[in-house]
Amino acid sequence: MQELIDNFANLDSLADIYPLLLQGLWLTLLLAAVALPTALAGGLAVALLYSFGGRVTRRAVIVGIDFLRAFPVLVLLVLVFYGLPFLGIRLGGFAAVVLALGLNNTGYFGEIFRAGLASIPHGQTEAAAALGLSRFQVLVLVLLPQAVRKVIAPLAGNALELVKTTSIGALVAMPELLRSARVAQEQTYNPTPLMAAALIYFVLLWPFSRWVAVLERRALARH
Amino acid sequence: MERLIDHYFNAAVMAGAFPEVLRGFGVTVLVSLCIIAFGLVFGLALALLRCVPFRPLRWLVAAYVDVFRTLPQLVIIIVLYFALPYLGFSLSPFATTVLALGAVLSAFASDIFFAAIMAVPRGQWDAARALGLRTERVFTRVVLPQAIVLAVPLLTNRAIAIAKGTALGSAVALPEALSSAQSVTAITANPSPLTLAAAFYLAFFIPLVVLSRWIERRAARAG
Numbered sequence: 256m257q258e259l260i261d262n263f264a265n266l267d268s269l270a271d272i273y274p275l276l277l278q279g280l281w282l283t284l285l286l287a288a289v290a291l292p293t294a295l296a297g298g299l300a301v302a303l304l305y306s307f308g309g310r311v312t313r314r315a316v317i318v319g320i321d322f323l324r325a326f327p328v329l330v331l332l333v334l335v336f337y338g339l340p341f342l343g344i345r346l347g348g349f350a351a352v353v354l355a356l357g358l359n360n361t362g363y364f365g366e367i368f369r370a371g372l373a374s375i376p377h378g379q380t381e382a383a384a385a386l387g388l389s390r391f392q393v394l395v396l397v398l399l400p401q402a403v404r405k406v407i408a409p410l411a412g413n414a415l416e417l418v419k420t421t422s423i424g425a426l427v428a429m430p431e432l433l434r435s436a437r438v439a440q441e442q443t444y445n446p447t448p449l450m451a452a453a454l455i456y457f458v459l460l461w462p463f464s465r466w467v468a469v470l471e472r473r474a475l476a477r478h
Numbered sequence: 479m480e481r482l483i484d485h486y487f488n489a490a491v492m493a494g495a496f497p498e499v500l501r502g503f504g505v506t507v508l509v510s511l512c513i514i515a516f517g518l519v520f521g522l523a524l525a526l527l528r529c530v531p532f533r534p535l536r537w538l539v540a541a542y543v544d545v546f547r548t549l550p551q552l553v554i555i556i557v558l559y560f561a562l563p564y565l566g567f568s569l570s571p572f573a574t575t576v577l578a579l580g581a582v583l584s585a586f587a588s589d590i591f592f593a594a595i596m597a598v599p600r601g602q603w604d605a606a607r608a609l610g611l612r613t614e615r616v617f618t619r620v621v622l623p624q625a626i627v628l629a630v631p632l633l634t635n636r637a638i639a640i641a642k643g644t645a646l647g648s649a650v651a652l653p654e655a656l657s658s659a660q661s662v663t664a665i666t667a668n669p670s671p672l673t674l675a676a677a678f679y680l681a682f683f684i685p686l687v688v689l690s691r692w693i694e695r696r697a698a699r700a701g
Contacts, residue, residue, distance in 0.1 A: 262564045321691070325683040327642040330656055330676050337660070338669040341485040416639075419550035426552075426649055433553055437560070446561035453557055457548050464548040468589060475593040475628070 265447040272439035272448050279435025280455060286352055286421040286431060291414060293357040298364020306372045323362025329423050331355040336427045348429035360417050367409045371402035408470035415463050488670040495662040495671035502658030503678040509575055510641040516580035521587025528592050546585035551643045554578040559650040575647035583640045587633060594629040595621060631697040634690040642683060655679060
């Protein structure tokens with residue numbers, strides 16, 4: 256038991272490395288704060304393109320969404336980070352992670368928004384137009400609020416996945432939380448930093464993951 | 479344009495890298511299938527355990543589900559691979575990736591299965607009972623089949639999303655398509671093998687994404 260504690264919950268090594276972990280946490284939060292709005296905006300733009308586009312545009316949007324969704328995000332990140340420099344485009348770790356997460360989740364969010372908008376009956380648009388609302392007003396005041404409420408469960412679930420996925424930054428030497436913990440582990444010859452990082456992730460994300468689970472259950476029960 | 483082709487679609491480099499990346503792709507497919515099989519079977523088992531009217535057991539399952547729904551996949555892989563050896567036993571990269579991602583899928587799948595079982599109307603139970611079926615037969619013959627039909631669209635989406643995580647195995651030296659391509663790239667100083675790996679991943683996952691879209695649409699029409 257003592258050995259277990261010494262290895263996995265060693266307070267001395269935790270005291271040594273916690274500044275490193277805090278720095279990593281900060282970067283993780285920063286990554287999430289930049290990548291999430293980027294992906295949401297991208298997804299919404301794609302969904303609007305679908306909603307107001309003609310037949311050809313719609314086809315193209317669907318193909319694009321499926322293409323982005325089929326890419327494992329790490330493959331995308333490796334292409335961006337290790338592939339682009341051969342073209343002379345050298346992105347830093349931060350920009351590469353944001354770009355990879357942004358592209359991948361533009362596909363996911365795009366599909367979610369698209370499905371949400373498609374589920375609103377056409378009568379809503381007609382009624383709103385008959386009331387004299389402009390196309391923009393119809394979209395922002397009538398369609399989007401209803402659509403977002405319908406797809407709130409996958410929307411929240413995907414947002415959570417995006418925040419979790421910032422951890423792949425560790426693989427392109429981004430000193431975010433996971434990477435910092437790995438570095439600290441190698442300095443202390445002790446897995447305590449890894450366990451601490453896992454605990455931080457859990458404490459940070461658990462409320463959201465509970466919330467998403469409740470939303471999903473409600474969505475399925477409404478079926 | 480010339481440079482683009484030379485760097486990213488270099489036929490000679492690709493031909494040289496092909497056997498290596500193909501072997502990696504075999505590992506990718508195998509690992510993905512193992513994750514899906516383990517995750518779905520174990521997830522269903524967990525969902526059934528949750529139906530057992532014994533509180534501590536349900537809490538245990540709930541705790542497991544929360545942990546694996548909340549922690550980032552890469553964090554679980556890294557902790558399994560780098561922290562377990564301190565307990566005196568170590569897992570191969572293959573076992574690590576399958577266990578870690580299988581556990582994540584099982585957590586999501588158990589939630590989906592459980593919610594689907596709960597969503598089967600109470601009247602189905604009563605009707606089957608009235609026909610003289612015993613409780614376990616009501617469950618296996620009447621409730622579970624309907625629950626599975628309800629769960630399939632959500633399960634396919636989740637299973638595909640998590641199977642894409644096999645690329646994360648490259649972090650623990652799993653010789654899947656991406657890490658094979660990366661090691662070849664290091665030798666050839668040309669990122670064409672990465673393009674090849676990306677193409678393999680797309681060839682594997684685009685059909686799956688299209689399949690899940692089709693299943694979703696069918697379910698929406700039936701529902």
